[in-house]
Amino acid sequence: MSRTRIKICGLTREADVLAAVAAGADAVGFVFYAKSARFVSPARAAELARLLPPFVTPVGLFVNASEAEVQAALAALPNMLLQFHGDESAADCERYGRPYLRAARMEPGFDLLDYAQQFSTAQAILLDAHVEGYGGGGKVFDWSLIPKNVPSPVVLSGGLHAGNVLTGVLQVRPTAVDVSSGVEQAKGLKDAALIQQFCAAVREADAEMARQNCA
Numbered sequence: 001m002s003r004t005r006i007k008i009c010g011l012t013r014e015a016d017v018l019a020a021v022a023a024g025a026d027a028v029g030f031v032f033y034a035k036s037a038r039f040v041s042p043a044r045a046a047e048l049a050r051l052l053p054p055f056v057t058p059v060g061l062f063v064n065a066s067e068a069e070v071q072a073a074l075a076a077l078p079n080m081l082l083q084f085h086g087d088e089s090a091a092d093c094e095r096y097g098r099p100y101l102r103a104a105r106m107e108p109g110f111d112l113l114d115y116a117q118q119f120s121t122a123q124a125i126l127l128d129a130h131v132e133g134y135g136g137g138g139k140v141f142d143w144s145l146i147p148k149n150v151p152s153p154v155v156l157s158g159g160l161h162a163g164n165v166l167t168g169v170l171q172v173r174p175t176a177v178d179v180s181s182g183v184e185q186a187k188g189l190k191d192a193a194l195i196q197q198f199c200a201a202v203r204e205a206d207a208e209m210a211r212q213n214c215a
């Protein structure tokens with residue numbers, strides 16, 4: 001069984017990128033949404049991404065960005081995975097010919113199976129809580145809303161932190177987890193110890209799943 005991948009999102013400082021890499025993150029996210037306190041320009045994201053070793057993926061997060069804005073970010077960071085977190089259609093997400101993650105805003109009544117079908121070309125569906133302002137609100141949603149038979153890989157997100165991610169991984173069995181608020185001292189300023197504890201808790205969940213598979 002493969003390990004749970006980890007994405008640390010909303011990085012704005014060199015020290016935070018290095019902390020994420022040191023803790024074993026598989027991906028780091030840069031927020032290209034001007035209304036977010038975690039916003040970075042494409043040039044700044046490219047500067048930060050230069051610190052990434054091979055095999056750690058930079059991810060660019062967009063909320064209803066124009067095609068020109070996405071293209072500008074891709075020009076600065078051509079190997080970036082795209083994450084669409086707004087009201088984008090499948091055609092909007094596919095336009096760049098790049099792998100992408102599609103965020104779903106989970107709330108009671110939301111039809112995740114239908115949504116996953118609409119975005120069947122997504123590399124994964126990223127499950128976040130439905131919050132005002134599109135995301136990054138540190139809010140947990142009810143994980144029992146996730147059907148067992150989602151046809152795409154799932155990234156669990158929304159209010160995760162070192163204290164709840166083990167339970168989340170064991171309950172949801174996602175391909176990956178994504179965290180922003182739960183590893184911060186203040187919006188946009190990460191905390192190396194919290195990142196470390198978060199990644200350790202994910203590894204503990206992986207070890208527990210391996211034990212359960214052997215039993």
Ligand SMILES: O=C(O)c1ccccc1N[C@@H]1O[C@H](COP(=O)(O)O)[C@@H](O)[C@H]1O
Binds near residue numbers: 061160
């Ligand atoms: O981080 C933001 O500011 C943000 C803004 C708009 C949409 C999404 C945003 N962040 C993403 O939201 C989820 C959950 O974050 P949190 O851990 O609950 O803070 C995550 O994918 C962030 O990357």
